[in-house]
Amino acid sequence: MSSADTTMAAPEGEGFRLRWADLAPFIALAVIVVIGALINSNFMAANNLLNVITRTAFIAIIGVGATFVIATGGLDLSIGSMLAFVVGIMIMSMNAMAPALGVWAIPAGAVVALIVGSLCGLLNGVIITVGKIEPFIVTLGTMGIFRAFITWMTDGGSLSIDNSLRGAYRPVYFGSLFGIPYPVVITIVVALIGAFVLYRTKYGRRVTAVGSNADVARFSGVHVGRVRTMAFVIQGFCVAVAAICYVPRLGAATPTTGQLWELQVITAVVIGGTLLRGGKAHIWGTVAGALILEVIANVMVLSDMVSEYLVAAVQGAIIIIAMLAHRFTSAR
């Protein structure tokens, strides 16, 4: 479904050729899964697969937002720090509300998180569009700001959620609905909404239009600044959704929370087939890209072939090979 829609949004309808390219991330994922199964039989164990899919949720959910930003030709380096900041604010507000609201402090805190996340995105978007500064520079700046805030809020240590809330909140990460862990359900819902907005709404078409050629979009009456700002707000909202899934896992925020996640997210988006220069977006590809990254990491731990010192090198090589394979299939 998504492949057909993407062709529709692409400037020159290149039909069948593009569809093959759009399948590339899923083929790559399948290949890596097969390799994983061959390397270690424990890989296909239900528990292991569930663990890997569940932990993919964070990168995938943030990745849905990043797909919008990157499709408009933007880039957001602040997402990892923003996640840590939102997690910190959320924990502090939940702890503050716990005596008065009891367990209801959890949904209230989640709402606070969604508002704060969206505002953080709005901040990025407004500085970029009104100030006319490169997204790279602006989000590099806010990356430092958010990271410093969380470090300051935790005094360099950690900020833990109140014990009275811990038990009630835990199932959001560890529980499941009809056997599907909640983070996975949330990821699917976020991706479905993302795909709907991107492929079925006027705003979605404007996103790719702005990304492929901002000037043409402007001449055809699209308010480019507004579209770009909105993409950053979506990104902030997605970061907050990821934060809501993140807190029940370890119940704490530290200055290293979400560190370097921006690179993982951008990698997932690009592996998924979204162009880094904008103009082409692939929501389900992003989800596949996030899965690829987590599966590779999992397979590296399960296999005994690579020295612990070289794990990162092999991961890097696999990503480059996957991208090269992608390039060759789409060029043919």
Next chain:
Amino acid sequence: MKLDRLGTTALSAALVAGALGTAATAQDREFTIAVSIPAATHGWTGGVVYHAEQAEAQIEAAFPNVDVIVSTASSATAQVSALEDLSATNELDALVILPFTSEELTAPVETVAANGTFITVVDRGLSDDSIQDLYVAGDNIAVGANTAEWLVEQLGGEGQIVVLRGIPTVIDDERIQGFTEVIEQSDIEILDIQYANWNQDEAFTLMQDYLGKYPNIDAVWANDDDMLLGVLEAVDMAGRTDVQYALGGNGMKQVIEMVMAGDERTPISTPYPPSMIASAMYMTAAQFAGQAPMRGSFLLDAPLITPDNADQFYFPDSPF
């Protein structure tokens, strides 16, 4: 902790001397002590910053003629710049430094020392130890070795364990070295060692993968308490009862609380206390204000923290 006591003794001696007016020469002069430490980027360095700031306030209150300047840096390069700024804008009598890396900071510290500044090096040694006047450090090899000895005894010399290590650095290498040297002499098998970068999240996912890979794990050692918290969460989630012991190291307050409460899975920890920066600052202040000679190397021991002595290692107000 005997060092802290040493510092306090020197301090009180100095106070008495000051009160009697015999330390007139020391009182007449103003002393500036610069403290250069890593910024609070994770739990342990957060503790270092906390203890440095506490010690700064206490030393300045005790000795009105001593001015302490604490400066944090987020990378080795930033620390080199901070050193240049500190020595350019102040007449430094002493420098207490916890270097980011040994090699990169050696030459810059040497430049400061050339002006006649008293140099105290903390934790990580410089490549050339003739530069320093005073060296204060914890014992990373002992952190690994003491934990391993305890584990060998508890497991009766046999079993299967997994290890999570931190960020590739000398500290990490030494802890792993101390640990594996002791384990190798027993029949305990180390199933796996991987990096989790002293990060709770990465430790959680790595432990999940270990649990998926190995059907039986008798014990797990994360060489830092931050990682241990992630490990415990993963073990609890999997509901695995084969994991008898999950141990960390560093003396993070949450883990000390577990030790105090007599936790069966985490009954001990080993200290690598961030408060060593305070020990070093007190000793350096004593050198000037207290006229107590303080030169040499001081190695803080890493005794096991057990329910009996845990309160000595517990700082509820510290972020770590």
